[in-house]
Amino acid sequence: MADNPFFETWDSAAGLPPFPRLRPEHFPPALTAALAAHKAEIAAILASRDPADFANTLEPLERAGRQLSLVSRCLDTLASNLGDPAIEALELEWSPVLAEHDAAITGDSFLYARLMAVPEDGREEDQRRLLAQHRRQMRRAGAGLDAPGRARMLAIAGEASRLETEFAQNVTRAERDWTLSLSATDLDGLSDDFRAALQAAADERGEQGWLVTLSRSVMEQFLAQSTRRDLRQAVHQAWSVRAAEANAPLVPRLLALRAERARLLGFSNHAEYALDGSMAGSPKAAMALLEKLWEAGRARALVEEADLQALADADGLGGTIAAWDWAFYAERLRQQRHGIDEAALKPYLPLPRVLEAAFDTAHRLFGVTFVERDDLPAWHVDARSFEVKSGAETLGLFVMDNYARPGKRSGAWMSSLSDAAALTGARAVVTNDNNIARGNPTLLSWDDARTVFHELGHALHGLISTVRYPSQSGTNVEHDFVEFPSQVLENWLATPAVLDRHARHVETGAPIPAALRDAVLGARTFNQGFFTTALVGSALLDMALHSLDDPSTLDPAAFEAAFLADRKMPEAVGLRHRTLHFSHLFGGSMYAAGYYAYLWAEVLDADGFAAFEESGDVFDPRLSQKLREIYAAGGSRDPMALYLDFRGRPPQEDALLRARGLI
Ligand SMILES: [Zn+2]
Numbered sequence: 227m228a229d230n231p232f233f234e235t236w237d238s239a240a241g242l243p244p245f246p247r248l249r250p251e252h253f254p255p256a257l258t259a260a261l262a263a264h265k266a267e268i269a270a271i272l273a274s275r276d277p278a279d280f281a282n283t284l285e286p287l288e289r290a291g292r293q294l295s296l297v298s299r300c301l302d303t304l305a306s307n308l309g310d311p312a313i314e315a316l317e318l319e320w321s322p323v324l325a326e327h328d329a330a331i332t333g334d335s336f337l338y339a340r341l342m343a344v345p346e347d348g349r350e351e352d353q354r355r356l357l358a359q360h361r362r363q364m365r366r367a368g369a370g371l372d373a374p375g376r377a378r379m380l381a382i383a384g385e386a387s388r389l390e391t392e393f394a395q396n397v398t399r400a401e402r403d404w405t406l407s408l409s410a411t412d413l414d415g416l417s418d419d420f421r422a423a424l425q426a427a428a429d430e431r432g433e434q435g436w437l438v439t440l441s442r443s444v445m446e447q448f449l450a451q452s453t454r455r456d457l458r459q460a461v462h463q464a465w466s467v468r469a470a471e472a473n474a475p476l477v478p479r480l481l482a483l484r485a486e487r488a489r490l491l492g493f494s495n496h497a498e499y500a501l502d503g504s505m506a507g508s509p510k511a512a513m514a515l516l517e518k519l520w521e522a523g524r525a526r527a528l529v530e531e532a533d534l535q536a537l538a539d540a541d542g543l544g545g546t547i548a549a550w551d552w553a554f555y556a557e558r559l560r561q562q563r564h565g566i567d568e569a570a571l572k573p574y575l576p577l578p579r580v581l582e583a584a585f586d587t588a589h590r591l592f593g594v595t596f597v598e599r600d601d602l603p604a605w606h607v608d609a610r611s612f613e614v615k616s617g618a619e620t621l622g623l624f625v626m627d628n629y630a631r632p633g634k635r636s637g638a639w640m641s642s643l644s645d646a647a648a649l650t651g652a653r654a655v656v657t658n659d660n661n662i663a664r665g666n667p668t669l670l671s672w673d674d675a676r677t678v679f680h681e682l683g684h685a686l687h688g689l690i691s692t693v694r695y696p697s698q699s700g701t702n703v704e705h706d707f708v709e710f711p712s713q714v715l716e717n718w719l720a721t722p723a724v725l726d727r728h729a730r731h732v733e734t735g736a737p738i739p740a741a742l743r744d745a746v747l748g749a750r751t752f753n754q755g756f757f758t759t760a761l762v763g764s765a766l767l768d769m770a771l772h773s774l775d776d777p778s779t780l781d782p783a784a785f786e787a788a789f790l791a792d793r794k795m796p797e798a799v800g801l802r803h804r805t806l807h808f809s810h811l812f813g814g815s816m817y818a819a820g821y822y823a824y825l826w827a828e829v830l831d832a833d834g835f836a837a838f839e840e841s842g843d844v845f846d847p848r849l850s851q852k853l854r855e856i857y858a859a860g861g862s863r864d865p866m867a868l869y870l871d872f873r874g875r876p877p878q879e880d881a882l883l884r885a886r887g888l889i
Pocket residue numbers: 680684709712
């Protein structure tokens with residue numbers, strides 16, 4: 227154990243694991259020891275001869291497994307960020323072990339019996355919820371089943387976890403391995419800063435010229451800008467089929483395991499199982515929202531398609547617009563109609579200004595401040611650490627890793643390395659990852675800037691959390707509520723109050739011209755038929771896949787094709803995520819039959835932000851304070867009750883349709 231940082235106590239004031247010292251070989255002994263420690267903690271709870279109560283059952287259960295969660299979250303962090311084959315191998319080896327360990331505890335019938343015996347009398351709301359949450363979690367892990375049923379649940383958990391890890395690794399590998407090398411004659415239409423980003427990507431891999439990579443932000447910018455239809459098609463095609471071959475055999479097996487688990491627990495399919503206990507409550511309620519959005523979104527997309535076709539005809543395209551033409555002509559139409567283009571806007575969105583805007587928004591809403599800590603290095607030189615304070619009080623630590631690089635998982639996400647809770651005295655340590663193409667200087671697209679706000683919203687949920695119990699801390703809430711704190715924060719980016727203060731020209735420092743700002747804000751509902759249809763299409767596909775009775779012999783590609791035909795999905799739109807790279811569904815299980823949650827939460831965020839607009843002040847102190855209470859409460863209160871306290875009435879679906887310009 228010599229020199230293994232996991233066996234030392236490190237600076238607990240900051241709480242950041244010593245990432246620069248972590249090596250792959252440190253993980254197996256640390257995981258083995260942490261697993262044993264967690265088992266011993268659970269055994270001690272079960273060994274008690276006293277009648278079960280909060281102090282001898284719930285509290286030790288909440289304290290248990292801290293070291294295990296820290297070590298495994300460190301492994302996740304390195305696996306997502308570094309693309310190191312040794313770490314990937316560890317992840318593949320350990321994910322089923324950890325999943326089975328977790329399933330063995332949550333499926334333990336003795337622990338379940340003990341939890342069922344804990345009296346609720348005289349307990350406060352967070353404690354009653356905690357008890358109900360643990361009981362429910364254990365019931366869903368099979369703790370109430372007979373011995374063969376419990377054994378089968380354990381085997382399912384292990385195999386599913388291995389398949390999910392494999393699926394996610396296949397996607398990362400496919401994105402890492404595909405590049406398109408461009409020569410000087412292939413750059414027509416690309417803006418200077420985007421060319422610089424492609425050049426930086428080539429440099430990073432020791433290549434000459436310009437390199438297109440499969441990061442969403444790069445792919446989207448290329449499709450919007452390149453005049454070369456053949457290259458657009460090549461990039462779109464590569465994005466669309468990435469990891470398809472490797473993942474095709476994994477999907478039916480995973481779906482079959484999930485369907486089997488649902489049946490063992492008495493549900494008719496995985497969708498019923500997944501939505502049990504969610505805010506929506508049932509697939510029926512989620513589907514009702516999705517169908518409404520699909521209808522409105524698709525109708526608008528058809529109108530948009532006709533407009534783009536007319537533009538393409540005038541341009542001499544000589545045929546029907548395809549999926550790789552949509553963004554290109556949409557960008558031109560946006561310029562015609564709203565007089566803006568991404569290239570004119572980007573100089574006003576340099577990365578440091580966008581970060582300043584996001585931090586300042588958090589400060590004006592919630593009174594939090596971010597102080598950079600250069601003395602706390604994390605997993606990569608790009609990852610910056612900040613101490614987050616509320617007045618004089620330190621809330622926790624925030625690590626932000628903004629740039630795309632080879633081997634880093636695509637997309638953007640927040641993780642918690644430590645959950646703040648009064649019971650353990652732990653402070654929050656949360657991280658944000660973005661995948662912004664590095665430039666010189668780095669200028670953000672509007673989408674990238676929105677993503678920075680989104681992920682900071684998740685981070686604030688973890689940082690502001692003031693709960694008693696770790697399992698109710700921060701983002702540990704219903705899966706269809708967890709996107710509310712993140713999505714609602716995006717709204718502030720699109721306000722004059724924030725843009726006028728922070729959107730300043732990268733060279734001159736001049737504030738964004740009012741005409742450009744108004745054009746950007748005026749164009750917010752532009753192309754929303756396309757975005758809504760692609761997003762809702764993926765959510766509907768998710769529900770369809772997870773409602774199948776017997777998915778074991780499914781051909782995922784054929785199923786998807788039949789689904790799209792049946793839904794009359796416009797071919798030039800297509801899905802935001804296709805089945806065989808849909809990591810939300812198959813790279814883990816949190817969003818399986820749960821992709822609708824983004825839209826479910828969007829109703830809340832559109833309706834919730836409207837409260838600020840109606841007040842006439844997007845930083846209205848009274849509303850800000852009420853919103854802060856939602857972030858602070860984590861999972862300690864019912865989400866609808868929290869929302870009602872904030873808004874004074876239930877959310878209205880039309881707010882979402884209005885925000886997307888669909889009504
Ligand atoms: Zn999110």
